[in-house]
Amino acid sequence: MDEVKVVVAHSERATLRVGDVFLKVDSDQARIEAEVAAMALVPVPTPEVLWRKPSVLAIAAVRGTALGRLGEPSAASPAAWAAAGAAIRKLHDAPLPPWPSRGKSLEELAADLDGECEWLVTNGVLPADLVTRNRQVAEAALRPWTPVFTHGDLQITHVFVDGDEVTGIIDWSEAGPGDALFDLAILTLGHEEHLGDVVAGYGTDVDLDVIRAWWSLRSLLVVRWLGEHGFDPFAAGCEVDVLRSRM
Structure with a gap:
């Protein structure tokens, strides 16, 4: 009998694995519907949708293993990282989805960033100079961009490879029009040594300073949330x- 494995769980959603089936339980039905809609549109490999019911989505496991994990060295080859970059480029070249961005405006991002920086310093979570330096770096991400079809949460664990081939990209609930460099930044967060491989596979000039700015911005914004939801x-x-590496 297959065991039930908790892949991730917090107050908003949980993912369970039973054999080769993943069950995603989400308090927001709109996220489930968005994920299914996105997977039907994107020109990259995605999991097979087995069924969905209110609050639950069942998908099949994809072949291969995750590109890596945050905080651990990646065993994937440079060619696999480049293949991930090429897959992201295909996604970004696809027609925009027929729904608005699920992300925040530049003004909202700046306000959230200011609030989180103040909280981190006021509560002694991080040194003031570390926060100030990364707030300065993050500023480069707060600029207008031309929207493309983005994944929206392209963590390293969401890209699966088998050898040098991308076999599937999972977790599309945040997909929508967005900043291409945000996707590239989230994929390479904590794995700066593979940024060159990803950009080579992506196949076009990108602003590396903006990618690094997104690393700082993203990290500053999530420290409190991660701690409150059982992550470290x-x-x-x-x-x-990641923040310390900017000093």
Whole structure:
């Protein structure tokens, strides 16, 4: 009998694995519908949707293994990282989806960033100079961009490879029009050594300073949320180390 494995769980959603089936339980039915709609449109490999009911989506496991994990060295080859970059480029070249961006405006992002920086310093979570430096770096991400079809949460664990081939990209609930460099930044967060491979596979000039700015912005914004939801942003190689690497 297959065991039930909790892949991730917090107050908003949980993902369970039973054999070769993943069950995604989400408090927001709109996220489930968005995920199914996105997977039907994108020109990259995605999991097979087995069924969905209110609050639950069942998908098949994809072949291969995740490109890596935040805080751990990636065993994937440079060619696999380049293949991930090429897959992202195909996504970004696709027609925009027929729904508005699920992300925040530049003004909202700036306000959230200011609030989180103040909270981190006021509560002694991070040193003031570390926060100030990364707030300065993050500024480069707060600029207008031409929207493309983005994944929206392209963590390294959401890209699966088999050898040098991308076999599937999972977790599309945040997909929509967005900044191409945000996707590239989230994929390479904590794995700066593979940024060159990803950009080579992506196949066009990108602004590396903006990608690094997104690393700082993203990390500053999520430290509090991660701590409140049972994750450790201070673990080796994770968000706080990403912030320290900008000093």
